[in-house]
Amino acid sequence: MSPFLVMVPKHVMVWEHGDLVGNWKAVEACSRAPGWKYHSGTHCRASKQIQWDSSATQVVDAGKNRKVEELWRKFFWDPSQWWDHRLDKGNFGHPDFKHKKSREALWIDAMATPEWVKVELAIIKPGTIQSSMFSWNIKLGRYVKDGQDQKALELYRQMQVDGAHLNKFTFIPAIKACSNLAALEEGICIHSHIIKSGCDSDIFVGSCLVDMYSKCGSVKEAFRVFNNMPTRDIVSWSGMIGCCVKAGQGEKALQLFQQMQLEGLEPDRIAYVGLLNACASLGALEEGRRIHELIIQSRCNGDIVVGNSLINMYVKCGSLEDACTQFNNMSERDVVTWSTFIGGYANCGQGEKALKLFEQMHQHHSKPDRVTFLAVLNACAATGALEEGRCAHSELIQNGWHLDVVVGSCLIDMYCKCKSLPDAWKVFNSMSKENVVAWNAMITGLVKCEEGKSALELYKRMQQEQVQPDKVTFLGVLNACASLSALQEGREVHAQVRQRRLESELTMGSCLIDMYSKCGSIEDACLVFDNMRSPDVVSWSAMIAGHVKYGQGARALQLFSEMQQRNIEPSSVTFIAALNACASLAALDFGKSIHEQILQRQISYVFLWNCLIDMYCKCGSIDEAYGVFDSMPNRDEVSWTTMLGGYAMHGLGKEALALHEQMCLKGLKLDAISFVCLLSACSHAGLVDEGQYYFTAMFPVYGVAATAGHYGCIVDVLGRAGWLDEAEDIIRRMPFQPTVSILITLLAACRIHGNMEMGESIAKQVIQVDPENARGYVLLSNVYTATGKLDYRAKVHDLRKKRNVHKQPGCSWIEVGNRVHTFLVDDKQHPQSREIRKELNRLCGLLTKAGYIPDTSLLLHDDGEEEEDDFMVCPHSEKLAIAYGLMSTPSGTSLRILKNLRVCADCHSFTKFVSKVVGRELIVRDASRFHHFKDGACSCKDYW
Template sequence: MMKRGLSSSFTEVTGDGLTRFYGNRGCSSCLQWHFPRALLLLRPRATGQQRRENKLWKQFFSDTSQWWDHRFDKANSKYPDFKHKETQEGLWIDRWSTPQWVKAKLSAMASGTVQRSVFSWTADIRRCVQNGEERKALEKYQKMQAQGVDPDKFTFVPVLKACANLSVLEEGRSVHSQIIDRGFEFDVFVGNGLIDMYSKCGSIDDARRVFDDMAERDRVSWNAMIMGYVKCGQGEKGLNLFKQMQQNGIEPDNATFVAALTACASLTALEDGKCVHTQIIQSGCESNVVVASCLIDMYAKCGSIEDARKVFDGMPMRSVVPWSTMIVSYVKCGQAGEALYLFRMMQQQGVEPDGVTFMGALNACASLASLEEGRYVHALAIRNGYATHMVIENCLIDMYTKCGRVEDARRVFKNMLERDVVSWSAMILGYARCDEAEKSMELYVQMQQDKVEPHNFTFAGVLKACSILATLEEGRHVHKQVIQTGWELNVYVGNCLVDMYAKCRSIDDACRVFNNLSERDVVSWSSMIVGYVKCGQGQKALKLFRKMQQEQVDPERVTFVGALNSCASVAALEEGRYVHEQVIQSGWESDLIVGNCLIDMYAKCGSIEDARNVFDNMPARDVFSWGAMTMGYAMHGLGKDALHLFDKMCQEGTEMDSALFLCLLSACSHAGLLDEGQYYFECMTPVYALAAKVEHYSCIVDLLGRSGCLNEADDIVNSMPCKPDLSVWRALLGACRIYGNVQMGERAAKHLLDLEPENSSGYVLLSNLYATSGKWDSSTKVQHMRKKRSVRKEPGCTWIEVNNQLHTFVVNDKDHPQISRIKAELKTLSEKMRKIGYVPDTQFVLHDVEKDLKEASLLHHSEKLAIAFGLISTPPGTPLRIFKNLRVCGDCHTATRFISKIVGRAILVRDANRFHHFKDGFCSCNDYW
């Protein structure tokens, strides 16, 4: 280190701490190579020089207030330690030339005796900001003023930078006032600092006022203002200013282009981004790594990943930044596989990944649930020293939980040296994601005990856990905490609250949260639509779907799934066709999940032909597609078609699962294919390596029972390897009710009521069994038992869709506005039916009353009322579609056959179990259901 003295000599401070002096001749290397020369150079200075220095030291000690102290900020050793305020003469302190008496006095001098200069303070403040010690910088600034040193324009620049980095708007305003007081407001450098400070503190209007008031602006001024708009979410104004800057003759530089591209990315303004790209090429800035990385990011965020890749491939030299940007962009665009390919290619080319690269790679592994790739990236992060970085550890937790390895995630979490709220949230959400909701709730309690303030992702995980556990009270408690922490209006948390309340069957609470959201995105609407469907309110779901489109919110996959399921639940075929049109227009028709929902919707709405058409035109099918189509055939009693479909599936080599076999057995049951059903049931384990579950046993019991093989069904129940559940006993009891086996029915009913005494189906089936067997006293006792236990029976109702409006009827309905015309139509139909052989089957009137009252009651069943309304409300020849929430009664089934022949119409009836297609006096079920 070299020090310049008052004369032309200079010094060298050696490693041992000694200071050696040299004249004009020679150099420091003389000490090493020319020892005699060094001896000459080490001679004491001239006496005149010593006298001059002694005089200056005496002047210094006589009045230290006239000197500046520069010892704190000397970046250059040639700069003096003390400098006179007026004459600018300097003094240096070193071991060789400084007299002992000076050293003694300096050591006795109190710290701060000599005032530091504004230059010294400014250098110290600037150094603190550069080291990331902004708060310390502001404290030094206050101390500087307290010691009476006035800041200059160079001081304000780092001070404003500190305020900007800390986002302390009020302190920034205070500094601005001091700038005005000292007349530095119109200085271009200070103005640029003010623009930056106000922008980063979120006060963009103040930034613009400073910008507009500047007498002189340079390129930095424009860049700061453009980027300020972008950071404050006003990208459009930023782009306009970018254009205005060029109109004013200011040529953009790399920083300008970065700001403009960031604005385009925030607005997803692809065309504007392409224009900026053209200017970048013309200015020759395309080869700049930062600009190129921003181009990649802009194209990716604007949905043009191909253009992003072109920019990437065209780069002559690539640092880790463009590689990382490209990898992250692929992940955000849903192309995680391409991101991982690029990650491997990057390593092959010898580019070492950084933290951002590892984040992108781990997120890609999480998206693909690729455990092996994730483990490889984890090992690489350990080797490169990034595995203990908290952000990477958070990504590891997310990756492992999405791959189903919650224990690996827990291990990462436990070994973290430091955790932030993201760490806790990732682990809480991870447990919920892996169906360990109880642990998720326990961790949330522990997080609160550790005084970690939750944020939106925390609440997302906890609310998901409440949804899984269906713990409404816990969910409400979390909702209170959401309100207390100010997250209630956050759209992400709001969506989770809607979902939680819907899954906990509290649809009114879900609706309240939805209506109170200040902002709703497609997830909000979709969550509410799906919630209505899950709570059995399909009509409200459809109404909300229409309203969502009126507000011009574009549906996504989940929205269409919810809308199609709602159509299926209320059998709204025309509404379903409308949703199908929207699916096609939105480009979701080829999506596998949406396609499966379309099959299910058409099948449940009675149009099995449309369901098959969707199935045949699917670009790809999975086991759920085959299952949905098989179940569709089962519901329509088309057992043979279901078996043919199963054979085709086997030929195509689709992997079987237990759910598909359940659909197949159900098809056999609905069509009465006893031999085929028994064959496939017996083949499940030996041929297809699938263990029969309780639901498969329930299906085979139903098949045997409804075929009249009650003893065989009873033997199956008694020999089951697993304990019979409600569905098994209900199937057996239902068969006993059909064939009047009271003794077996009573035994089945006992098991059914023991398992679920609050379910009405056991009481109803047993009561009906007694009634059809003529045991009215026993039937009445069962009904009294049900009422005594406060078990509510689901009322039967039937509905029909006419002109896109649903009309619902109950037995002996009196509320429909056209009930008089409906009853008149039924009376006419009854007379015509009797003439061609119809005899009311009074065994389906489960009340001990006179025969004529029973026949009158049968005439006004909800199915017949709906059919009569359809006949008077639609043109002759129009097919009717009737839907009932319970199983259709035998008399209504017979009457509908006669009506279809009399009116010459096709009538489709869907009850709780299946479809009946009536035409010309016949039913597709052949009177077997």
């Protein structure tokens, strides 16, 4: 007998030869059902719609009808959508499975059912589909919705153990649970189950996987899933964009946006928020503006979440004007809107505007939340607005947020920055001492208030109460040690850091380097640096700054060069440290190369540009310093003061006074440092009347109280002009005891004007005030030498030796070929020492023919480099530097020499003759000022 089949409107079922009685009963039952037809094998062969092959075991759908296997695949895609009638079938005419919505039906036949279907059905027990899959999936989703992600994953594992047939409605909540818990390993395991089930091609499952890998920090895997998705909708694109933003790959997020546009997809709200966050992280203002234009044309225009993201983007890109425009254009504002804009003002250093906006928020009856108050407290801290901070504190208490650990820490920070330590202590004492965060906030706050000793005491108390310190604690305590130069305490903290295995962390390593550098132990700083596996830019910057502070500018520049050779991008802090090194060595060429790098990177940080001005000033290039000053789009008080100090250093008194007048016209506030620069300029230029006027007008006109530095300057102004009695009277009328520096200033004036009696008296005072200072002994010895009292000179010399007081050796530096060369008195350590001495002898011969006569007198203002060394036998350091510069540079090149002591009269005369004989400009910076030697004359006009 031929095979027969039963046609149902939407599917076909085939029976082979077998139980004819059972088969015929089924046929009879089907024939009585409406819409069902019976065809014999003969009829099948003649059918136009169905072609039958007698050797086959299945019927192929040639038109609109599906294959039998396709219907089974639909069943196994989600069995929970089918009714399972296997246990309650009344007769063979009833199907085994029936779809709940489409009413499609399926029968199980031993012969016609494909083998893979039998395998899959074997794990689905009759009657368990509704009781397990459907209910389990619902329960799984409910767990995730209620935030019980761990329970969701436990249920997922139980479903696997029970042999449940997992589908996309199982996988989606399970993946979301992994996302919420950042459970990457669990997510990878579920991903493997998804691939085996064939659900990896589903667009919703793929989007969830992208989100999961994103939240777990695995961008590479997220991209792999995203790229393998057969179709991608806006959800998957938005998820991938958000993934890149979260991973700090803003540029990649913007590239994805361009690809998405090429595929003709319009971003949704989530995509726009991610793109705006990418622009904010990159500071890409123009790209952000272009996206804003697209938002205006889209359906998302007016959406409050997108509007808030726009404000955040403009704020972080530094365009508060655009942020303000967006804020004003928003028809609807929520607490996030206000908080974002207030925080933007606070973070951009406009705390006053932030506080004013907070007042407007109250007027609009918008209730601030915790985030708002954190922004307000930051604004109060930045502006020193103590009363406003206290008002915010009272509101926090009313809302119950003052007990929050983060809020409490922010309150302590605000009170410390407002210099109100009693209030900070009150907040600290009200916080739970079990939480390390409270201790960290107070320790850090004390360090900011320059109360390093109190910070260390609090740390000891913390240990006594057995509160375990963390990384933040150690950073604060190390900063306290650095501020106090407490090397021993710093080493003890370092031992604790090492014990907890925190030393390898980059932030900790950088902090240790900074602490050791400020404590004067550059060797320990180098050990920490050398033990770091991969030092970052912060570590390199700390190491460079440490060497500068330790007086090793040349080594600092070597480190800077090595850092760039390792392709580590310098930061603004790195450039500042390197510029300070250049300034300390007068390394102009190196400084110029750093200037070029800053211009290439378009860094507009004002403090960095102030350092550029300082570097050019200290390298003797006052014109280039003013060029930087003049080109700055924004200047602060430090910019003006730095330029003022540069003019003073170069003896350009009139230029300094003119700049001061410009500062007054612009309404800039002059501080104590400004007046030191101004008075110093008057001193070097011999402007006695002007110096007296500004000194007497400091407090009554400008409100600046005179300090020891100002008294030293006015004593120098009067002393240089020969008004010794007036200078001495100023010292007598000082409201505090004179410092050694002030006394030495008057002593130098005594030498210039030949008042040896007053000089002897003052030199004795210097030794009495500071017996460990070698300058007093040297200067008194020089006074006795000048007056012929050689016996007294010998006694002073013996007293210095007996007290084991060593004088500072003279040292000079010169930069040649982007390398700094150092020379001491009678230096023989330089590799070209013989050639240098030969060049110096040749030079002395030329100078003698030109009329140069060595000055063999011992001069008081030289701080004693030549005290015991005859300059003809043991040449001073600047002479060696000049000789080396002449033999190592092309004819006509200017030479720049830096000296750690004040230049003596003989070296001053020697350098004037050199500039005339060799026809070069020589720029010498000594401990007092700059000397520009050209054509046999000096810019100081022999007044130094």
